[in-house]
Amino acid sequence: xxxLTTLRTLARFVTSSYKYIIFAWIAIFIVMxxxxxxxxxxxxxxxxxxxxxxxxxxxxxxxxxxxxxxxxLLVFDHVDDxxxxxxxxxxxxxxxxxxxDSPLKDESLYKENVSYALLHFGDETDNMSEVxxxxxxxxxxxxxxxxxxxxxxxxxINTASQKDLITAEAIGLPIxxxxxxxxFGTVVASMVPLMIGIVTVISSFGILTIxxxxxxxxxxxxxxxPMLGLALSIDFALLFISRFREERVHIDILEATTTTILxxxxxxxxxxxxxxxxxxxxxxxxxxxxxxxxxxxxxxVAMAVLSSVTLLPSVLIALGDRIExxxxxxxxxxxxxxxxxxxxxVIKRPVxxxxxxxxxxxxxxxxxxxxxxxxxxxxxxxxxxxxxSAFELIEKEFDLSGESSLYLIAERSGxxxxxxxxxxxxxxxxxxxxxxxxxxxxxxxxxxxxxxxEQWNQAVQVPEMAAGLNPxxxxxxxxxxxxIPVTLSADxxxxxxxxxxxEWSDKETDxxxxxxxxxxxxxxxxxxxxxxxGYVLGLIIVSTFFILMIAFxxxxxxxxxxxxxxxxxxxxxxxxxxxxxxGHFGLTAGSIALIIPVIVFSLxxxxxxxxxxxxxxxxQEEYANSFDNDKATVEGLATTSKVITSAALIxxxxxxxxxxxxxxxxxxxxxxxxxxxxxxxxxxxxxxxPSLMKLFGKWNWWLPFGKGLYKGKGKQ
Numbered sequence: 262x263x264x265l266t267t268l269r270t271l272a273r274f275v276t277s278s279y280k281y282i283i284f285a286w287i288a289i290f291i292v293m294x295x296x297x298x299x300x301x302x303x304x305x306x307x308x309x310x311x312x313x314x315x316x317x318x319x320x321x322x323x324x325x326x327x328x329x330x331x332x333x334l335l336v337f338d339h340v341d342d343x344x345x346x347x348x349x350x351x352x353x354x355x356x357x358x359x360x361x362d363s364p365l366k367d368e369s370l371y372k373e374n375v376s377y378a379l380l381h382f383g384d385e386t387d388n389m390s391e392v393x394x395x396x397x398x399x400x401x402x403x404x405x406x407x408x409x410x411x412x413x414x415x416x417x418i419n420t421a422s423q424k425d426l427i428t429a430e431a432i433g434l435p436i437x438x439x440x441x442x443x444x445f446g447t448v449v450a451s452m453v454p455l456m457i458g459i460v461t462v463i464s465s466f467g468i469l470t471i472x473x474x475x476x477x478x479x480x481x482x483x484x485x486x487p488m489l490g491l492a493l494s495i496d497f498a499l500l501f502i503s504r505f506r507e508e509r510v511h512i513d514i515l516e517a518t519t520t521t522i523l524x525x526x527x528x529x530x531x532x533x534x535x536x537x538x539x540x541x542x543x544x545x546x547x548x549x550x551x552x553x554x555x556x557x558x559x560x561x562v563a564m565a566v567l568s569s570v571t572l573l574p575s576v577l578i579a580l581g582d583r584i585e586x587x588x589x590x591x592x593x594x595x596x597x598x599x600x601x602x603x604x605x606x607v608i609k610r611p612v613x614x615x616x617x618x619x620x621x622x623x624x625x626x627x628x629x630x631x632x633x634x635x636x637x638x639x640x641x642x643x644x645x646x647x648x649x650s651a652f653e654l655i656e657k658e659f660d661l662s663g664e665s666s667l668y669l670i671a672e673r674s675g676x677x678x679x680x681x682x683x684x685x686x687x688x689x690x691x692x693x694x695x696x697x698x699x700x701x702x703x704x705x706x707x708x709x710x711x712x713x714x715e716q717w718n719q720a721v722q723v724p725e726m727a728a729g730l731n732p733x734x735x736x737x738x739x740x741x742x743x744x745i746p747v748t749l750s751a752d753x754x755x756x757x758x759x760x761x762x763x764e765w766s767d768k769e770t771d772x773x774x775x776x777x778x779x780x781x782x783x784x785x786x787x788x789x790x791x792x793x794x795g796y797v798l799g800l801i802i803v804s805t806f807f808i809l810m811i812a813f814x815x816x817x818x819x820x821x822x823x824x825x826x827x828x829x830x831x832x833x834x835x836x837x838x839x840x841x842x843x844g845h846f847g848l849t850a851g852s853i854a855l856i857i858p859v860i861v862f863s864l865x866x867x868x869x870x871x872x873x874x875x876x877x878x879x880x881q882e883e884y885a886n887s888f889d890n891d892k893a894t895v896e897g898l899a900t901t902s903k904v905i906t907s908a909a910l911i912x913x914x915x916x917x918x919x920x921x922x923x924x925x926x927x928x929x930x931x932x933x934x935x936x937x938x939x940x941x942x943x944x945x946x947x948x949x950x951p952s953l954m955k956l957f958g959k960w961n962w963w964l965p966f967g968k969g970l971y972k973g974k975g976k977q
Contacts, residue, residue: 272519279575293467308479308550318777329381333410336651359383407651425922433918444907448587454498462490465561490561496908497569536867601899611952625832635852643923665753667778701748753779833937854926865937909942
């Protein structure tokens, strides 16, 4: 009752102040658009960052031991020595590097016709994106010279993401407009949802730009937020306008708007709560990309709801019956009758249809057992980018794959330079070198080729030798901290390397050991996700259960909705494995991005509840009037199926359009959401929901406490 009172208050406010609401939104849109233009330039990195041991060690290595905070590669392919020398000199003149290792001075960086320079950068460099631009301007269009490395690749992924967004919207929006035209029949009615979607996305981008001054934003935000914002806003608008037109047949514009806010508005708010919770649950995972998508997603959902219950009804009042102008298609009034016949056919064979649906979904689930998850690396970038091809060239020519570098920081009370400290250092070096996975570990002993503490002590007594050995102490030892560069004979993304850093991080020694590097970074990301995923899923499922229980005053409906969602999403992941991991439909076989299961589950679990809420809300209205479960099921399906199908199709089009983009994680997210929505809107919503509603009869509306709709003597 309190919810309805709030909605009535909102309806009164909107119907009495719709002109002021429209003007306010125009002002908001203009201001946010000014901010939104700046967003792409603020996005850096793929978001796979977290404040853990790896980050702490890399800070120590950079700040305490004066190692480069970042190193990029300048790759030379069939370039003569003179051009190599002149290019490096030109880059040195920029005064942006802390040092450059030239292949002309280090033979290990030169191999036949391929070589590379190491460009080192200190932690004082603020904007690596600008540095990349400056270096590339120096290189110009010289053939065979390419800049690659983390920042160069990140900048290219940002560029590719912007192109992907343009490509996806160029494909998705025209098709979405066609779907809206078939749903509404008039140009005016079809343009309104699109307008609401654009206002929502631009406003959300503006807010993110403002927040970007306080938090680091991932480049993937640029694709995922519009994908979610447009699809959700158009879905909400489609439901809202359909109900408004339905009510307008019987009552005047203001009354129709009020009724629509009380019914469709309620569904929109409950749906948004489900999506909001799914996104908010990702905040539990302390990895930047999940934090970014959670914050950005919650902002766009909030803006979608706000625009749907304020701007949209205000626009409908302002347009009035002009919403029916520019009709180009005659929408058949027999649509609901066709869906009514379909619904009746389904509830006549509920057991058979339930079994068939479950078998189909079960077959799709099978590949999940083989799912391989990996943190997106260089393969996220399209092959057409030179920074990727140059990086892969160096890996191949210099045989850099199959191993990984780490930094081990050991802290010892009293330092490392006394007799006991030197013995401890040698002991630690020996332990590392005796490990079968360690290819190399460097301390003052291995660097100086001295085999024992006794030999070291003897050598430093000789002034000429001490002059060469003392700098080694300064390189590897700072007060109580010892830095040991370690090379593993395993790729940093491999389970073997991750198990190694887990073992050494947990190893009980006389020294406090900290580890940083690719393997540690991957291990921390994987462990953070696996440690928190149970809490994320639990929060989403439990919260959704209580929201649906309150919304529908039922115990069984939320349980069924959650179980069907889990089965549908499991089938989605199976299909993703079949497409991307097995390499079908022209794709190269690869792994599934580690973020995909979490993001797709969190997003789609809430999004699919949109259709559940839309459908069950109408069934609930019918059941409250007749207490006839079969009639409520049929009428609910008949009156909402066209809207749900259109909304799902728009969602599939807007997210599935990212299948034609190049950044692999975004492609997988778009395809994953599209598949999940397709399964939900067809097999689940059209077959399983009505079949199970029939099988459970009046028990669908049973609530063991509180006031439910269950009537013990009502019709089945």
